[in-house]
Structure formats: structure tokens, C-alpha cells
Amino acid sequence: MGSKRQTAATVGDRGPVETPSGDTENLLGQDDSTPCFVYVLAFFSALGGFLFGYDTGVVSGAMLLLKKEMNLNALWQELLVSSTVGAAALSALCGGSLNGWLGRRICILVASFIFGVGGVILSIAQDKVVLLAGRIVVGLGIGIASMTVPVYIAEVSPPHLRGQLVTINALFITGGQFVASVVDGVFSYLSHSGWRYMLGLSTVPAVLQFFGFVFLPESPRWLLQKGRSQEACQVLSRIRGDQNIDEEYDTIKASIEEEEREAGAGGVVILRILSHGPTRRALVVGCGLQMFQQLSGINTVMYYSATILQMAGVRDDKQAIWLAAATSATNFVFTLVGVWLVDRVGRRKLTLGSLLGTGLSLTLLAVGFLLSAQNSPPVTFHPVDPHNSTCRLYSSCDLCMLDPYCGFCFRENGTTVSESSCVPVSQASTDHAAWGRCFNNTEESDGPIWAYNYCPTSYSWIVLLGLILYLASFAPGMGPMPWTVNSEIYPLWARSTGNACSAGVNWIFNVLVSLTFLHVAEFLTYYGAFFMYTGLVVLGLLFVYGCLPETKGLQLEDIENLFTGRLCSCGGLSANESRYVHYTRQSSDLSPAQYGAVDSDSAIAYITLR
Numbered sequence: 001m002g003s004k005r006q007t008a009a010t011v012g013d014r015g016p017v018e019t020p021s022g023d024t025e026n027l028l029g030q031d032d033s034t035p036c037f038v039y040v041l042a043f044f045s046a047l048g049g050f051l052f053g054y055d056t057g058v059v060s061g062a063m064l065l066l067k068k069e070m071n072l073n074a075l076w077q078e079l080l081v082s083s084t085v086g087a088a089a090l091s092a093l094c095g096g097s098l099n100g101w102l103g104r105r106i107c108i109l110v111a112s113f114i115f116g117v118g119g120v121i122l123s124i125a126q127d128k129v130v131l132l133a134g135r136i137v138v139g140l141g142i143g144i145a146s147m148t149v150p151v152y153i154a155e156v157s158p159p160h161l162r163g164q165l166v167t168i169n170a171l172f173i174t175g176g177q178f179v180a181s182v183v184d185g186v187f188s189y190l191s192h193s194g195w196r197y198m199l200g201l202s203t204v205p206a207v208l209q210f211f212g213f214v215f216l217p218e219s220p221r222w223l224l225q226k227g228r229s230q231e232a233c234q235v236l237s238r239i240r241g242d243q244n245i246d247e248e249y250d251t252i253k254a255s256i257e258e259e260e261r262e263a264g265a266g267g268v269v270i271l272r273i274l275s276h277g278p279t280r281r282a283l284v285v286g287c288g289l290q291m292f293q294q295l296s297g298i299n300t301v302m303y304y305s306a307t308i309l310q311m312a313g314v315r316d317d318k319q320a321i322w323l324a325a326a327t328s329a330t331n332f333v334f335t336l337v338g339v340w341l342v343d344r345v346g347r348r349k350l351t352l353g354s355l356l357g358t359g360l361s362l363t364l365l366a367v368g369f370l371l372s373a374q375n376s377p378p379v380t381f382h383p384v385d386p387h388n389s390t391c392r393l394y395s396s397c398d399l400c401m402l403d404p405y406c407g408f409c410f411r412e413n414g415t416t417v418s419e420s421s422c423v424p425v426s427q428a429s430t431d432h433a434a435w436g437r438c439f440n441n442t443e444e445s446d447g448p449i450w451a452y453n454y455c456p457t458s459y460s461w462i463v464l465l466g467l468i469l470y471l472a473s474f475a476p477g478m479g480p481m482p483w484t485v486n487s488e489i490y491p492l493w494a495r496s497t498g499n500a501c502s503a504g505v506n507w508i509f510n511v512l513v514s515l516t517f518l519h520v521a522e523f524l525t526y527y528g529a530f531f532m533y534t535g536l537v538v539l540g541l542l543f544v545y546g547c548l549p550e551t552k553g554l555q556l557e558d559i560e561n562l563f564t565g566r567l568c569s570c571g572g573l574s575a576n577e578s579r580y581v582h583y584t585r586q587s588s589d590l591s592p593a594q595y596g597a598v599d600s601d602s603a604i605a606y607i608t609l610r
């Protein structure tokens with residue numbers, strides 16, 4: 001046993017104390033100062049989040065160059081983007097058993113190794129098939145990292161900092177997306193092979209993480225679960241520095257023993273999760289949060305930001321790339337706000353506030369698109385179409401742009417649109433028309449303008465405002481909280497599998513939303529699509545209001561108590577009640593036999609008595 005492991009202090013007489021800010025004071029009388037080592041652990045683990053963000057973000061800029069250099073058609077472009085997300089969904093789902101079997105540290109090492117290999121394959125790829133293989137390999141890394149990193153950070157963090165440290169992983173995700181957009185901007189000037197640098201640069205953080213983790217420890221909770229108590233104690237001592245680790249060590253050990261007693265320690269984990277009330281409820285909450293995160297349309301908004309900016313009058317490709325970097329910078333900066341708020345206001349309030357803001361800004365986006373559509377410039381003439389395409393049937397830009405085969409060709413004089421036509425897009429590239437005035441993409445200022453996928457409008461400022469408000473509301477709450485909450489709500493035996501399922505749900509809905517967006521917009525129009533997202537956010541708001549308990553400041557081992565009641569009735573213990581159960585467990589007031597029998601009702605009765 002480590003030298004800092006002493007006899008447990010009697011804490012039952014103190015009870016839980018909330019500071020005015022709502023923070024829980026350490027009941028063993030330890031101060032909440034944290035040794036730097038836990039920050040080092042969080043940093044190296046969160047590099048997994050950075051790679052997740054970088055590899056999902058970099059592809060849009062790389063695609064602009066790749067499609068020209070490798071002559072990629074729309075199908076191949078789609079394949080290269082969604083293969084990564086699809087592979088991530090698969091490996092996140094499989095990552096659960098890997099995590100329980102090999103441990104968090106090995107899984108992070110495996111993920112960084114895979115990221116590195118993927119980066120190398122991508123940077124040396126000679127044809128599109130190798131590129132596809134590289135993108136799939138990278139996706140496998142992303143899936144494992146996305147479910148392991150938050151769990152690892154949560155398990156090594158002290159309760160008072162856990163929210164902040166896990167949320168740093170989400171900050172690194174958006175940071176990775178931001179860096180990717182800057183790298184895209186820089187290398188877009190290198191039209192030949194610029195994509196090799198864009199895609200290959202991810203090897204740098206991957207190698208850094210790999211070598212960092214060779215020296216970093218395994219999660220003490222996983223070690224204890226595997227019966228390696230000596231190592232667990234050493235690791236906990238190392239992570240906690242000078243602090244007394246007795247209470248934490250005993251709590252983890254007791255909770256593992258209790259879990260084993262309860263679960264009979266056997267059977268397929270997912271079936272055990274589903275047949276045990278509290279874990280089943282936790283799984284519904286975890287997967288629901290991840291589903292609603294994606295249904296809020298974040299990736300559509302990010303992806304669509306370039307088009308929104310084009311509507312606002314940004315016509316130059318390079319300028320659009322840089323403004324897209326500004327979009328991801330906004331996402332990143334507001335995630336910082338989330339890191340600051342999570343342990344102050346708590347997960348529940350942060351998520352609810354974020355959803356409310358997200359819903360309102362989606363409404364604003366939808367209204368902006370609606371006004372643009374209602375005032376859409378008319379088609380003023382129909383040139384003779386050699387192939388009699390559908391494009392000549394449309395009477396306004398709005399109708400024309402919703403057809404993926406057509407684009408709007410016009411002249412602009414100040415804010416006035418003239419000489420406008422709806423003509424087929426070239427099959428080789430969406431950058432110009434198939435024929436006619438907009439066939440040659442001239443840079444002349446008075447030349448005709450080719451608008452594919454957007455319409456000139458004077459209401460673009462509403463859409464732009466909606467975009468900024470959306471990111472400012474989504475990024476602090478709905479972006480990071482699903483990851484943070486999922487890393488906390490499952491008991492140790494269910495943690496890997498629970499996180500695997502919820503991360504899998506996140507990736508599956510990510511693919512679904514991004515692949516269906518253009519079709520949804522075709523059927524419902526853009527404003528219809530954004531009104532639909534608003535509706536989904538309202539459902540998410542009701543779900544979170546009814547089902548998400550507050551986990552701020554609690555020991556991981558006590559969070560299961562919050563799910564003892566019926567789902568969506570907030571019937572489990574409250575955070576304070578749960579803390580009471582925790583401290584009565586530590587005190588001599590209850591014998592171990594009695595403590596084993598503590599359930600929601602008796603805990604509440606006990607609390608009332610006290």
C-alpha cells in the first residue's frame with residue numbers, strides 16, 4: 001500500500017457541505033488543490049479528442065483540392081467523407097469490449113497508433129482507393145478515442161474537477177476542427193499535393209500522444225476492477241500527489257465489491273445493463289443526449305457555413321475557406337465557456353440553457369432562409385437548353401438551387417440581380433455550369449456569377465447572425481455535455497459498454513444527419529429543414545428537462561444512485577441526497593450489511609431522519 005494510504009477518518013459527523021457557489025467541499029478536510037499530474041494526464045488523453053476533431057474537420061478543405069487532382073465524382077467525395085464517420089461508429093461500438101478487456105491506457109495507445117498509420121497512408125496515397133483505406137483507418141482510431149478518452153479522464157479526475165477536465169476533451173475536439181480549418185486555409189494555396197500535408201499532419205499529435213501514453217498510468221478504477229489493487233493504489237497515490245487517497249480508494253473498492261455482489265459478476269454486459277433498472281435508465285439518458293446532440297444539426301451547420309457565407313456575398317473560394325475557419329474558431333471559443341461553466345453551474349443547467357439558445361437560433365436561421373426564399377430573385381430568361389433539362393422549369397433562384405442538377409447564373413449590379421437564368425451544373429465540377437455564360441468561371445468583376453447551392457439575398461445578415469448565435473449557444477453545452485455526462489453516469493462494470501453504445505449512437509446519427517441534409521432540404525426547402533431541427537431541439541429540451549440529473553461534484557461511485565427512480569420523473573436521489581448516501585457509507589453509522597441494502601427510499605428516509 002502507498003504511504004498515503006491511512007486509516008479512514010470518521011467523516012459521518014460532518015455530512016456534505018455545499019459552498020455558496022454550489023461546489024462540494026472535500027469532506028475529509030483535504031483541500032481541493034490538485035496536483036499538476038492530473039492535468040498532464042488530461043492533456044495527453046485529450047489529444048485523442050484533438051485528432052477526432054482534426055480528422056473530421058480537415059477533409060472539407062482537402063476535398064476541394066482532391067476532387068480536382070484525383071478527378072473525384074460526387075459519389076467518391078461522399079465516400080471519402082462518410083467512410084470515416086461510418087468506421088468511427090463501428091469501432092466505437094466494438095471499443096467497449098476492447099476497453100473492458102485491455103484497459104483504457106492500451107486502448108488510447110491503440111487509437112493513437114491507428115491515427116498515426118492512417119495519417120501516413122493518407123499522405124502517401126497515390127489513388128482514391130488507398131485514400132479510402134486511409135480514411136477508414138483514421139475512422140477506426142476516432143471511434144476508439146471518442147469512447148475511451150472521456151472515460152479515462154473521468155476515472156483519473158478528482159470529483160471537483162471532473163467536469164472541467166472531461167470537457168477539455170470536447171474543447172480539444174473543437175480545437176482540432178479549428179486547427180484543421182487553418183491548415184486547410186494555409187495549404188489551399190498549394191494546389192498541387194496540398195491535401196497530402198492537410199491529411200498527413202495528423203500524425204504529429206498522434207505520435208506525441210503515443211509516446212506520452214507509453215509513460216502514463218492505467219486508470220486506477222480499471223486496475224481495481226481487474227483485482228490489481230497494489231498497482232491501483234500506487235497509481236492513485238501518484239495521481240493525487242500529497243492528498244490522502246483512503247476515502248477514494250475505499251469507495252472504489254467497496255463499490256466494485258457491491259457491484260459484483262449485485263450483478264453476480266457474469267453474463268453479457270449489455271444484457272446486464274438492460275436488465276438492471278439504474279443502468280438501463282443511465283443508458284437511455286446517455287444515448288438520448290448523444291442522439292439529440294447530432295439532431296441539433298451541428299455538423300450540418302458547420303458544413304453548411306460555407307454556403308451561408310456565400311449567400312452573405314463571399315464569392316471567392318479562398319475567402320470562404322478562411323471564413324469557415326472563423327466558424328470553427330467560434331465553436332472552439334464558446335466551448336471554452338463550457339469548460340469554465342461546467343463545474344460552476346453544473347451539467348443540467350448548462351445543457352438546458354444551451355438547448356434553449358440552440359432552438360432560438362435555429363428559428364432565426366430558419367426565418368432568415370424563409371425571408372430569402374420569399375424574396376428570391378426571379379429567373380428572367382431561359383436559354384435554349386440542348387438537353388432539355390429540368391432546370392428550365394424553375395421560375396426563381398430558390399426553386400432552381402434546390403435541384404442538385406441546376407445552378408443560378410446572373411449578373412449583379414450593387415444589390416440588383418439581372419439577366420438571370422437557371423442552367424444545368426457541369427458534371428465534372430459544381431464550380432461552373434455545363435454550358436453557356438457561366439461555363440467559364442471568369443474572375444472578371446462584371447462577368448456573370450455562378451451560384452450553386454445558394455441564392456443572392458439581402459437577408460443574409462439574419463442567417464449570419466443565426467449562425468453565430470447557434471454556435472455560441474451550442475458549443476458550451478450541447479457540444480461537450482453529452483460526452484462529459486456519459487463518462488460519469490455508468491457504474492464501473494457498465495462504463496465501457498455504456499460509453500461504447502452512446503458514442504456509437506453519436507456517430508450513427510452524425511452520418512444520418514449529414515447524409516440526409518441535402519435531401520431533406522430538397523423536400524422541405526432550407527427553411528423547412530431548419531424548422532425541423534428546431535422541432536427536434538424542442539424534443540431534446542423536454543428529454544433533458546425530464547431525464548438528466550445533476551452529477552456535479554459527486555464521486556463516480558455515487559452517481560448510479562441518481563438513476564434509482566423511474567426514468568424521466570427525476571425520481572432518483574438528488575445530487576445532495578446521493579452525497580449523503582456516500583458519506584453515511586463512509587461513516588460508522590451504517591454497517592456494511594445495512595449499507596449494501598441502501599436504496600432510494602431508505603436513503604431518503606435516512607436523510608430525513610438525519
Ligand SMILES: O[C@H]1[C@H](O)[C@@H](O)[C@H](O)[C@@H](O)[C@H]1O
Nearest residue numbers: 170173174298299331479480
Ligand atoms: O461534441 C462534438 C463537437 O461539438 C463537434 O463540433 C461536432 O462536430 C461533433 O459532432 C460533436 O460530437
